[in-house]
Amino acid sequence: MHKFGHHDDYEHDKVQGKWIMPEVKLNNKVKIPQIGFGVYKIDDHEASKVIGWAFEAGYRSIDTASVYGNEKGVGQAIVDSGLKREEVFVTSKLWNDDQGYDEALRAFDSSMDKLGLDYLDLYLIHWPNPDQQKYVDSWKALEKLYSDGRVRAIGVSNFLPQNLDVLANECDVKPVLNQIEYHPALQQVEIAHYCFENDIAIEAWSPLARGEVFNSPVLAEIAEWHDKTPAQVILRWHLQQGRIIIPKSSNKQRIAENIDILDFELNLDAMENITALEAGQRIGPDPAAYQR
Ligand code: NAD
Numbered sequence: 001m002h003k004f005g006h007h008d009d010y011e012h013d014k015v016q017g018k019w020i021m022p023e024v025k026l027n028n029k030v031k032i033p034q035i036g037f038g039v040y041k042i043d044d045h046e047a048s049k050v051i052g053w054a055f056e057a058g059y060r061s062i063d064t065a066s067v068y069g070n071e072k073g074v075g076q077a078i079v080d081s082g083l084k085r086e087e088v089f090v091t092s093k094l095w096n097d098d099q100g101y102d103e104a105l106r107a108f109d110s111s112m113d114k115l116g117l118d119y120l121d122l123y124l125i126h127w128p129n130p131d132q133q134k135y136v137d138s139w140k141a142l143e144k145l146y147s148d149g150r151v152r153a154i155g156v157s158n159f160l161p162q163n164l165d166v167l168a169n170e171c172d173v174k175p176v177l178n179q180i181e182y183h184p185a186l187q188q189v190e191i192a193h194y195c196f197e198n199d200i201a202i203e204a205w206s207p208l209a210r211g212e213v214f215n216s217p218v219l220a221e222i223a224e225w226h227d228k229t230p231a232q233v234i235l236r237w238h239l240q241q242g243r244i245i246i247p248k249s250s251n252k253q254r255i256a257e258n259i260d261i262l263d264f265e266l267n268l269d270a271m272e273n274i275t276a277l278e279a280g281q282r283i284g285p286d287p288a289a290y291q292r
Helices: 044-057 071-081 101-115 135-147 161-170 189-197 217-226 230-240 252-259 268-275
Strands: 023-025 031-033 061-063 089-094 120-125 151-157 177-181 201-205
Touching: 044 071, 044 252, 061 071, 071 089, 071 101, 089 101, 101 120, 101 135, 120 135, 120 177, 135 151, 135 161, 151 161, 161 189, 177 189, 189 201, 217 230, 217 268, 230 252, 230 268
Parallel strands: 061 089, 089 120, 120 151, 151 177, 177 201
Antiparallel strands: 023 031
């Protein structure tokens, strides 16, 4: 056994000569590609080009949100790709200003108009905004959209265990996933544990900590050993822990690099060394306090 281990545990399509994208089966049986493409800060006019590169590289899942202001561009990118609707998994999110039952239904319609789609794969409440006290009503609107067949799965983002407990007590449908900030410098163990116990998948946003941890000598050593980059090593660490990831880049080569992580495996030593980079270091706001 070499220092950081190596064997392939993902499927390789021998005919097409490609790795097969692993999928996570959500608690309602819908499957989501484990690697998706985040499009925060990619504006409408560059979306088709950049998302086109992502499709070319093999991504089939796009993570957008109404607040990113690029849902039109995402819809256009799907049309331009020539891919069939069912070949692409599309996520969008309900923004804070649109929370509430009627507001959420209207915001969903507006997102769908911009995307130009007749169904969505996954719709999330973007932040709990606990002081607004509207996330239960918003969730009930998402349940309605789900039961009407307008969205294949519904979930949340930035929810803390106490927010999830409220949904469990007051609502019928369990969120399929919780999209939270998660990277080596911020591993939200308490939330992850709650979600694991309750069959709610974890989707990591800012999975690369926006590059903040790339300088770590530990990552450099592991990356060099595998002939991979620190970004690839971090993303692989997420995959091996079962998380869904949505790395973002506007650079063609990095977009391809971030999905090229199925052909190596980190051993226990490497996994533990990366896990030891926990530093309680947030990129975004704390959901317990975040209001607007
Ligand atoms: P990320 O961790 O994916 O980092 C993206 C940045 O890292 C890029 O802009 C680039 O500067 C750098 N980078 C990417 N690939 C690289 C590579 N291979 N080598 C070197 N540098 C590289 O951060 P993110 O964009 O914040 O998060 C990803 C996605 O998560 C977003 O696009 C969005 O879809 C989602 N997100 C959701 C929330 C939420 O509240 N739900 C918040 C933030 C982000």
